Amino acid sequence: FNTNEYAEYRKDNLFYLFTLKEEWEVADFLLCSALSMAAIDKFCSSLWYISFLFRAEMLPKGPSWKCQVIPSLHGMKGPIRLFWRDPVECLESLFSNPLFHDQLDFTPHYVYKT
Numbered sequence: 001f002n003t004n005e006y007a008e009y010r011k012d013n014l015f016y017l018f019t020l021k022e023e024w025e026v027a028d029f030l031l032c033s034a035l036s037m038a039a040i041d042k043f044c045s046s047l048w049y050i051s052f053l054f055r056a057e058m059l060p061k062g063p064s065w066k067c068q069v070i071p072s073l074h075g076m077k078g079p080i081r082l083f084w085r086d087p088v089e090c091l092e093s094l095f096s097n098p099l100f101h102d103q104l105d106f107t108p109h110y111v112y113k114t
Contacts, residue, residue: 017058027056062093063092064085064089065083065084068081069081070082
C-alpha cells in the first residue's frame with residue numbers, strides 16, 4: 001500500500017487522487033456500475049468529468065481476468081473456457097486498497113471450539 005508513487009500524498013489524504021472519501025465513492029460507483037457512458041456524461045458536469053477520467057486512469061488496476069481453453073475428449077458445441085484470476089494479483093489488490101489499510105491483521109490467533 002505504501003510502496004507506489006503516490007504513497008507520500010496518502011499520508012495526508014488516504015483517498016489521494018481524490019480530494020474526499022465521498023468523491024472517491026462516487027468515482028468507484030461510476031467505474032463499477034453498469035451505466036452507459038451517455039448516462040455517466042449526463043450525471044457529470046464536463047469539467048468534473050474530465051478531471052474524473054484523468055484520475056480514474058491513474059488509479060491502480062485490479063486483477064485482470066485470464067482465460068484458458070480446456071481441450072475436451074468429447075464432442076462439444078463450443079470450446080470449454082476457464083476464466084480465472086491470479087490469486088497473487090488478488091492479494092496485491094486487497095493489500096493496496098486504502099479501505100483495508102487499518103483492517104488487516106497478520107497476528108495468528110486460535111479459534112476455540114466448544
